[in-house]
Every structure is written in structure tokens, then in C-alpha cells.
Amino acid sequence: MGFTIAEKIWNNHKVFNINSKEDLIYIDLHLLHEVNTPQAFDILRNKNLKVRQPNLTIGTEDHNTPTQSIDKIIDNPVGLHQINMLRKNCAEFNIPLYRLGEPGQGIVHVIAPELGLTRPGMTIACCDSHTCTQGAFGTLAFGIGTTQVAHILATQTLALHLFKKMVITINNQLQNGITAKDLALTIISKIGVFGGKGYIVEYRGEAIMNMSMEARMTLCNMSIEFGAYTSIIAPDETTFLYLKKSANIEPYIFEEQVEHWRTLQSDKDAIFDKEVILDASTITSHVSWGTNPSQSVPLTGCIPNLESFATEELRKEAELSLDYMKLQPGTAMRDIPIDVVFVGSCTNGRIEDLRIVSEILKGHKVSKTVDMIIVPGSFAVRQQAIAEGLDKIFYEAGADFRSLAGCSMCVGLNDDKLKENHRSASTTNRSFQGRQGKGSFTHIVSPPVAAATAIMGRLASPADLID
Amino acid sequence: MQKFTIHRGYAIPLKLSNVDTDQIIPAKFCVGSSKFGHEKALFSHWREDPQFVLNKKEHGKASILIAGDAFGIGSSREYAVWALQNYGFKVIIASGYGDIFYNNALANGLLTIILPLSFIKNLWDLIEQFPNTEVTIDLLTQKVQALHLNHLFIIDEHIRERLLTAMDMIDCTLENIHNIIAYEKKHFKTCEK
Structure with missing residues (x-):
């Protein structure tokens, strides 16, 4: 063997x-x-x-x-x-x-x-x-x-x-x-x-x-x-x-x-x-709706109805999550308005992530109702982004490209915190209760969804920008 | 770290699963450079709700926390264990734990017992009805008992031994330092190739 x-x-x-x-x-x-x-x-x-x-x-x-x-x-x-x-x-x-x-x-x-x-x-x-x-x-x-x-x-x-x-x-x-x-x-x-x-x-x-x-x-x-x-x-x-x-x-x-x-x-x-086997071609943009990262659905989908959960435990978990997140079952994900978009973290704070975000932001403006914060994962990521002119694209779109690298709003240990009742779309890894700031709500998203969401002011995919 | 043999105390039912370490202690309270003084930060967001179980007078003296499944998932912060201990918890009962939390708990002598959720639910019912029920956790006989309810628990024999003797892992490994030195000689030679 x-x-x-x-x-x-x-x-x-x-x-x-x-x-x-x-x-x-x-x-x-x-x-x-x-x-x-x-x-x-x-x-x-x-x-x-x-x-x-x-x-x-x-x-x-x-x-x-x-x-x-x-x-x-x-x-x-x-x-x-x-x-x-x-x-x-x-x-x-x-x-x-x-x-x-x-x-x-x-x-x-x-x-x-x-x-x-x-x-x-x-x-x-x-x-x-x-x-x-x-x-x-x-x-x-x-x-x-x-x-x-x-x-x-x-x-x-x-x-x-x-x-x-x-x-x-x-x-x-x-x-x-x-x-x-x-x-x-x-x-x-x-x-x-x-x-x-x-x-x-x-x-x-x-x-x-x-x-x-x-x-x-x-x-x-x-x-x-x-x-x-x-x-x-x-x-x-x-x-x-x-x-x-x-x-x-x-x-x-x-x-x-x-x-x-x-x-x-x-x-x-x-x-x-x-062994778990998945077909990549069937996978679409995913976003989280709940207070743990397993509670996610395709962006084109809706928050699941409580009856759809297989077990009583999962149903109770979902109920508690939605109660915290102030969301209703059946709500279309793309109808959820967003206050803050955060791009960064050890999950998606690398140069490739910043390139993806800049490509989508180029020629667009961040919605007036959204604050968009982009924090480079490292000093080197920031230097590279500047060398490629990404900082100018971020600036012209109205996004705040931060000058120092770190975990920032993923863990909310510095002053980059979400305010109470504010809702973020974040390229981070955890949607736990209050992780980004006490009484705040986190939706975990991919970099392209983060960029499109910043422009639209609601959870969105780049395809929504063309409609 | 203190030796653990038997503990008798009051319990508190935390009727939740997937309790992540951000809930046990929010990141903003993972401060300072001490293992002590973190009791106020324990479940601090939840404790703002007067109805939260830790705020209930009848559970004021609890030293045993009984949660659901997957307790302590998420962040590796050992502050979660220290906050639980600083508050006065000696034993956690759940039907499963996040791996890193589990290791951290054992490293500090906080006993983390695994019991089936069905039995945990019976314990919750009993404690809710009679909050003054004394719960006994005996690591020697591997038994949890509360009034008529009792259950044996399984714990890895080596982990049990460590808790019973308050064994310090660093001291234990350093006793075998010759093995590490021998390994390094061989390993660095291979790495240089």
C-alpha cells in the first residue's frame, strides 16, 4: 500500500x-x-x-x-x-x-x-x-x-x-x-x-x-x-x-x-x-448568509427556508443565525444591501485578488452608500499594486486603498471595525457573530463579488454590472 | 496547571452548538500578556443580554459548562481557555470540540469531556429544572454523575494520564532531547543536499 x-x-x-x-x-x-x-x-x-x-x-x-x-x-x-x-x-x-x-x-x-x-x-x-x-x-x-x-x-x-x-x-x-x-x-x-x-x-x-x-x-x-x-x-x-x-x-x-x-x-x-468529489464546472459565485461559513448559497439564490434543513439542529442553527443577521428566509441574496466592502485578509489579500478587484472597478464608481476598504496582505503586495497602477484605479473608483498591511477588518483588532448594525461584504474567512465589530453582520464573498457589490451597493456579481 | 482527579460543582447549560472562540472571547479582549484576568471578557457580547444563561442568578456558582456540539471552533486563541478558567470553569462537557481548542484546553488542565448529545440534552433538562444539582466528574472512573443521570466518558488514556499527573509536555519532551539532537543531525544533512 x-x-x-x-x-x-x-x-x-x-x-x-x-x-x-x-x-x-x-x-x-x-x-x-x-x-x-x-x-x-x-x-x-x-x-x-x-x-x-x-x-x-x-x-x-x-x-x-x-x-x-x-x-x-x-x-x-x-x-x-x-x-x-x-x-x-x-x-x-x-x-x-x-x-x-x-x-x-x-x-x-x-x-x-x-x-x-x-x-x-x-x-x-x-x-x-x-x-x-x-x-x-x-x-x-x-x-x-x-x-x-x-x-x-x-x-x-x-x-x-x-x-x-x-x-x-x-x-x-x-x-x-x-x-x-x-x-x-x-x-x-x-x-x-x-x-x-x-x-x-x-x-x-x-x-x-x-x-x-x-x-x-x-x-x-x-x-x-x-x-x-x-x-x-x-x-x-x-x-x-x-x-x-x-x-x-x-x-x-x-x-x-x-x-x-x-x-x-x-x-x-x-x-x-x-473521498469527496466535486465538479468544478457546476460551481457558481457563493456568498454566506449566516454566522458560520457553512451557511452559504449561490449568489443567484435565496436564504433557505427553515423547512429545507435536514435536521432539527441545522434548522435551529439557521434560525439563530438569521435572528442575529436580521435577515428573513426566502430573501434573494442579491437584494441584501451592503454598507462596507472589505477586500483583504490571509484569504484574499494577495496581488492576484487586488488585480481582480481593480479590473472590475476600472471605469466604475463605488456606490455612495458603500465604504470600500482595500488592505494589502503584505508590504510587498502593496508595492506590487502600486507598480501596476492598481492604486490609481482604486482611488478613481473611490475605494480606500490602505497604506499598511495587516489582518485589519477581518479580525477587527485595530480601528478598522464595522459599526453596530453595519453589514459588510468581506473577502475574509469567518462570518462569526460580531467578528468584524460588535453587532455587525458579515457576508463572506469572493474578490469579484466584493468589487461588484461595492459598485452596486448590494450583493452583486460582475455580470450584474452589464445588465 | 493543577492535577485533575475529581470535580464536584454546579453546571450551566449552554444550549448551543458551533460556539466559536470569537464568541467565547471576542478578539478585542485578547489583550495583555498574561493568562489571567480574562474572566470579564468571557462571552462578553452575549453577557450583555440579561437573559443569557451566564447572567442567571441560579447559575452564579457554576464551574461546569455543558454545551452542544462543536464547541470552540475557529480561531486558535488560547485566551478562550484562559477566559473559561479565569471565570471559574473546571470542566467543559460537549459532544465535540474544535481541534485547536481541545489541545489548548488540555495544555492548561481544563478537562474537556465528550458525551453524546442525547445525554447532554438530558443534563440540560435536569439542570434547568434543578439548577442546584451537584454534578460530579470523576476522571479516575471516567464517570459523569448528576442525581439519577450518569454516563461513562471515553478519554484517550495518555491524555487522562497527563491530566491526572499535571504533566508538563515541554519538560516531558526535553527529557528526550537526545532524540531531537539525533534527528536534527540527520535532517539538516538531508536538507543541505
Whole structure:
């Protein structure tokens, strides 16, 4: 019996078997941000320990950083405290840190691939649930808690429980204008917020092969939203081309690396515990209507009637969601007015996302009833957007293209918050109650839907602009 | 982290599934650099509603939280566990947990028990009718008991051992540091190739 790519990487990183349920796994790259790490360094100090491999560790400031101006960092003393803690801790333990406003800085899941740090066959961990994003490069990447951060800092390893294997095969191609985000929302709506629990999920199939690295990252990013342990896509020519530009490896060594990376495929006779098969050509723009990411429908559809839910539990969940969202069953999604459009986050804050948004905004104006905020996922994304003139398109359309990169309104830890009773269309990953601001409502959308919605003032697709 | 053997206390029925960690503690309260002092932030948005179950006088002294399915999904913030502990919770009962939350809870000695939803519903009914019911959670016998209701729970034997002895995972791994050193020698050689 053959091995899956996840099993191959896992076995390569197994230091030893702890017990019948857990292995001790070596971590090749450990990523830190300011919010979930201060206590981990305290654990280290209390035990009088050093960071075992500071050169395999990097930090970035992303969660509670301002996006308008670096001076505003002092307006958020609580956030600044955590930023200063990270600066102090990284300095004390010799960990490289990408500070706000400096090249290399950005959302942790955006910068690691950009800096060429994320490479096939690696194990990666970060104190953030969206670490699964990195699986797009054929890595095993794990979102962890603060105590586990301390464990890696001290030992460069993680005690991980064994996993089940799922494969999601996406046959055929996505239609024009349909994105990895729509695919991710479709998958989550089919298998539910808990359907991936315990599984490392491998995505494969024609639609995946045709995706850019940015799109693959978007898809892998959302795997935590159906509870997956993590997710992975086998590396291919698209991956190698991206790494050739980002990884800064000597050409002759790079070719050797590629030869090794090519072996990182699931064997033909590898057995998965579960398989899900989808036809990409049937997938349309998806938007969420509820307070968890599984509650989504095609944009052309309506909020489901309560009778349509298969179980009493799901019906009750939907009722609670709609009560919070102040929406009625049967409402056409395209009739839902939107106050704020947010483009950004580790899901859709990359250059490709900004290009898509600019193409749609070009020659249009953002509706007078809408505030549109575009926050680059990284310093480099912003530089590239300016180099391509996207900033001018955003400006002319009336969108607010922010000058600093970070998580921003996805998590609402800086001053980019939604006001109470305001409704957003966001290219983010979670529509949880109050996530973008207390008493606010979030609809998760793809970048093209975000752009069209900003112009129309209601949930809309680019096709609606032509009508 | 304290050793866990047996806990007797009052319970609170949180009759909801898919409770994400943004609800347990909204991001704006994930502040400071301490594991302590987060009790006021626990379920802070929901606690603004006087009818929310945590605000009910009869559940004022609860130390056991009984939720539905998929408790603690979403964000990896360990503040969720600290806020629950700071408030006074010693045990969570649910029919399933988000993976990262589950790991975080165990790392801090917060016992997270998995029981079938059918039994959880019976517990909810009982607690609602008699809020002063004492609930006993015994990790040695792996049993939950409340008046006439009782149920055995399954917990991984290694996790159980860790909770019973308050084992520190870092210390435990460092005892095997020679294995890590040996692995690194081999691993870095392969990486250099």
C-alpha cells in the first residue's frame, strides 16, 4: 500500500512515536505574530530555556496593527503593548522580526510564501488557525495554541495526534469569474463546519492543477472552516515557477530541489479514509448568509427556508443565525444591501485578488452608500499594486486603498471595525457573530463579488454590472 | 496547571452548538500578556443580554459548562481557555470540540469531556429544572454523575494520564532531547543536499 503526500512528509519529520496516538514531529518553520505569543515567551523564561532554533523562527506584526498610518500605532495602547512585547521577545531570543511598515512585513500567511520560506515537503506551525494556507505549497502546516508555541520554541517539535486522510477531488474547470473562494464556500456548505475534523485533506483534480498559487492558498486557507486538521496540495510546475521567483536558491541547487519536490505526490495506491468529489464546472459565485461559513448559497439564490434543513439542529442553527443577521428566509441574496466592502485578509489579500478587484472597478464608481476598504496582505503586495497602477484605479473608483498591511477588518483588532448594525461584504474567512465589530453582520464573498457589490451597493456579481 | 482527579460543582447549560472562540472571547479582549484576568471578557457580547444563561442568578456558582456540539471552533486563541478558567470553569462537557481548542484546553488542565448529545440534552433538562444539582466528574472512573443521570466518558488514556499527573509536555519532551539532537543531525544533512 502506498503513502499519501501527508504521510510522506509526516514520516520524514517524525522524531519518535510518543504513544499509540501521538508522534513527536519536527517543525521546519515556526511563524509568530504579536497576539498569541507573549505568554509563550513567559513560559520559556519561567523555565529558563532558550529558543532552540531561532533561525527556523520568524515573527511579523499583523493582527492589531493600524492600516492608515504608522503614527496611529500609538492610538491603540493595548495593541501596541503586544507589538512591543513581540519586539522585545524577538530581540531577546534572536528571532528575525518583520516590523510594521518595513519590507517583508505583512499577514503571516501571506509573507511566508512571498519570502520564499514556505517550500514543499516542510512542516510549518503558527499560532493562528489559518496556518493551513501554507499547505498550498505541499507542506504540512499546523495552526496551534500558545502553549504549543512555547513547546516549539523550546524543542522545535510538536506533539501531534495521528490523522485521518481525506481527499477532495475537483474535476473539470472552474467557470470564468468563479474563484477558489467560491469553491471553498461550496465545499464547506456541503460538508459542514465540522466535516473535516481529524482529517488532513488533500485537494487534487483538474481544477486544482489549473489554479495559481494564490488561488491554491485561498482554498487551503479555508480548510479550517470545515474543521480540517490541515490541508495540502501536491507541488507541481506552478509551485516550482512560484518558488523560482521567491525562494532565492542557486539555479543548480534549485534543479536538485525540484527533483526531490517532484517525489512529493500521493502514491497511486495510497488509500484515503474519505473521498469527496466535486465538479468544478457546476460551481457558481457563493456568498454566506449566516454566522458560520457553512451557511452559504449561490449568489443567484435565496436564504433557505427553515423547512429545507435536514435536521432539527441545522434548522435551529439557521434560525439563530438569521435572528442575529436580521435577515428573513426566502430573501434573494442579491437584494441584501451592503454598507462596507472589505477586500483583504490571509484569504484574499494577495496581488492576484487586488488585480481582480481593480479590473472590475476600472471605469466604475463605488456606490455612495458603500465604504470600500482595500488592505494589502503584505508590504510587498502593496508595492506590487502600486507598480501596476492598481492604486490609481482604486482611488478613481473611490475605494480606500490602505497604506499598511495587516489582518485589519477581518479580525477587527485595530480601528478598522464595522459599526453596530453595519453589514459588510468581506473577502475574509469567518462570518462569526460580531467578528468584524460588535453587532455587525458579515457576508463572506469572493474578490469579484466584493468589487461588484461595492459598485452596486448590494450583493452583486460582475455580470450584474452589464445588465 | 493543577492535577485533575475529581470535580464536584454546579453546571450551566449552554444550549448551543458551533460556539466559536470569537464568541467565547471576542478578539478585542485578547489583550495583555498574561493568562489571567480574562474572566470579564468571557462571552462578553452575549453577557450583555440579561437573559443569557451566564447572567442567571441560579447559575452564579457554576464551574461546569455543558454545551452542544462543536464547541470552540475557529480561531486558535488560547485566551478562550484562559477566559473559561479565569471565570471559574473546571470542566467543559460537549459532544465535540474544535481541534485547536481541545489541545489548548488540555495544555492548561481544563478537562474537556465528550458525551453524546442525547445525554447532554438530558443534563440540560435536569439542570434547568434543578439548577442546584451537584454534578460530579470523576476522571479516575471516567464517570459523569448528576442525581439519577450518569454516563461513562471515553478519554484517550495518555491524555487522562497527563491530566491526572499535571504533566508538563515541554519538560516531558526535553527529557528526550537526545532524540531531537539525533534527528536534527540527520535532517539538516538531508536538507543541505
